[in-house]
Amino acid sequence: MENNVNAHEIHPDGLLRLTLFEGQARAFLIESTHLVERARSIHHLSRTATAALGRTLTLTSVLGAMLKGENESVTVRVEGDGPAGLMLAVGKPDGTVKGFVSHPFEDVPRRGEKLDVGGLVGHTGTLTVIKDLRLKDPYIGQVPLVSGEIGEDFAMYFTSSEQTPSLVSVGVLVADEVVSAGGLVIQLMPGASESCIASIENSAGMFMDISKTMRDYHLEGACEQLLTHLEPVVLDRLPVCYRCGCSxxxxxxxxxxxxxxxxxxxxxxxxxxxxxxxxxxxxxxxxxxxxxxxxxxxxxxxxxxx
Ligand SMILES: [Zn+2]
Structure with missing residues (x-):
């Protein structure tokens, strides 16, 4: 426990907003270890449910950070045909996020070394993103699940529903508690050059083990490890945390x-x-x-x- 408290103080969760290659792409890099651990302990999540809801919360936090107005919010619904049932998460521009899963105790056997998130969520279903932009009607985008592994499903959402080609990596490393969690979203801006696109695509392999990278290097270190060769400029750092806000x-x-x-x-x-x-x-x-x-x-x- 003592180690955890120290780790929290030294490495608080956070989200870096960046541009790459002089604005040809933008990136969001998030360390979400403590917020996912908070979700795990509130909901008594099984290991695989920790990974499933943790990935969803991490990327919902990124979606929240993409919002502009103070009172806006984004709700993500993952409805697959697996034992987890509905997963729901709500993110806000201030970096706070909250969520739940219908069946938090359900678990499925590992697939080799990996937690079988797709098996728990289900391989068939939908990912729905509802943005309350304080307009008359909310913006609603929906895509079919690609695999239920969450990262691929969000990539499909960005690319097909928001028409923004995006690379998404997200991961949660969990033992009895959450060891580390994080995510990376890179989005190409209109007019990105061929060489910019190629550099990002060629780096995809480096981004695969994002939770281990966060465990070893934490947010700023991970930024250096993963993005240095993509000409990153950090625009700002947002604190992120799990907060319900009910009273x-x-x-x-x-x-x-x-x-x-x-x-x-x-x-x-x-x-x-x-x-x-x-x-x-x-x-x-x-x-x-x-x-x-x-x-x-x-x-x-x-x-x-x-
Ligand atoms: Zn509450």
Missing amino acids: REKVEDMLMTLGEKELGDMIKEQNGAQVDCHFCNTVRRFSADDLNNLILRLKREGQTNV
């Missing part, structure tokens, strides 16, 4: 949207209410008195509105 007040607001009658029924039928947050596993109980207070507030607000 009793927010749940009260949600309950009030149900209206007086529904709240009255809850008091009669269950003598209160219990609301579970899927993202942080917090259970909140509301007594009959609590609900009566919410009804009073609704009545008061109804009067001021008239």
